[in-house]
Amino acid sequence: MSAPSTRARQATDRADQLPVRVPKAAELIANVIRRKIVLGELQEGDPLPAESKLMEQFNVSRPTLREAFRILETEALIQVRRGAGGGARIQAPRDEMAARSFGMLLQIRNATLGEVLQARSFIEPPLAGQLAARRSEEDMAALTAHIEMERETLEDFEKFGQATAVFHQLLVSRAGNVAVALMVGMLDDIFSRHVTQFVARARSDQLALNQLALRNHTRLVDRIAARDAAGAEAAWRDHMNELYDIIMSELGETTVLDLY
Amino acid sequence: MSAPSTRARQATDRADQLPVRVPKAAELIANVIRRKIVLGELQEGDPLPAESKLMEQFNVSRPTLREAFRILETEALIQVRRGAGGGARIQAPRDEMAARSFGMLLQIRNATLGEVLQARSFIEPPLAGQLAARRSEEDMAALTAHIEMERETLEDFEKFGQATAVFHQLLVSRAGNVAVALMVGMLDDIFSRHVTQFVARARSDQLALNQLALRNHTRLVDRIAARDAAGAEAAWRDHMNELYDIIMSELGETTVLDLY
DNA sequence: CGCCATTAATGGTCTAACTCATTTATCTGT
């Protein structure tokens, strides 16, 4: 008697799948565990009960529980090891997790490495400005200590390369915006996957490049010390642009991201 | 005879799990299918063979295949429907996919809504500047047409709200940097989940706010028309800062992201 | 004391079957 136009309704539902979405048991289990992680009830390294215990607790069969494991594993929230003492352990989500899905989307949309670099050069300068405005004495201590370390490793190309990466990270994390820091972290993750061969390759002018980088870093830290937001932003923008030019001349603007 | 210090090696392996990581069958299957999607061999809407066919093709059992489905489903690459004509269908990855993992990470790190907003106000202004520098006539046509549309819906608060969102999107997508566009899309996705109640609530000064927004939009489009990169950037920065102040005064700086 | 084999714990995979949802085709009455 009821449901007059069943046929028509279902036909439209095919397009917009959301309204009738029936959650699967595995999703519900994953939701419960994910919530505990996000809310901090479960922390990095904590073990989940064994599969047999969880089957009992959630009252589901093993395949279902294992589907839930695959979901959480895909989200990089757990890590499963087998053998005695194995099982599922909580993993703190890292930047790479977000970088993964982000990178996949970039690849599907045919983004170029140049765009990723440009994104960084958009984001980091304002961050440098903000750090200059807000810096604490502790920030300054960390920055100057790092500059000193860079100066000492100037001729050890590998160590200096790592040091510059750490400097970027230091800059971003001390600026005090978690969201921006995470974005830069993602971009850095994607970027660094493409330049492994670039930094590994010995360059005749590597020392000159390192000196240039150190000079720019020093200039930025000077501006931050002076609480000169505009100056810090400008200094870092120049630096990023120089970096962009160097890397683009090496790898080519049109290099398409190829990650997976 | 070989393998002298088996015990010690395994103890260290517990920390860095990567070297001995054994891929599971479900992961391998998911990798194969994911690759086909990323490389464009499988496109949005394409159906995967039925479970029985795939079991045969990959020579695995049903639970294993279904774990692979859960992995791809978690990555929002497929969507599974049951019943006749159902099965797994390819889904084009959307911004929300990246926004999900990004948002989860933000929540775990106790990011605030203010930081998300600030991130946007960091990113969008340089983008506006770039659009001003590169704009085509087609870009201008789209922008001016949109401004006109906004002017007409100025008093329909709901429509105008949507229109402003579209304006941001238009600005970002026309600036021609896929990576930045995707980042703004993520931030927008996260942001909009928090302001549903904000925009839904009727404000006594809503009309004035709309007029302010339209005035700022118009000013930006003027600067873009004039190919004035610096002016466009400054105009949009001012606008974003105004928005920031308004929303923060309403929701409070310390609102912590709460999404899941 | 240290090495190595044994054992127990635990996840990885498979087979087989049943249940439930959905679509498509068929039937039936008017």
Place this chain on the structure above:
DNA sequence: ACAGATAAATGAGTTAGACCATTAATGGCG
């Protein structure tokens, strides 16, 4: 003919039990 109800086919959701592979701890042997 035609509309609506009914049946059948399709295909995912879930369960059960078994066996295999890997790992950590244990204990015995040289």
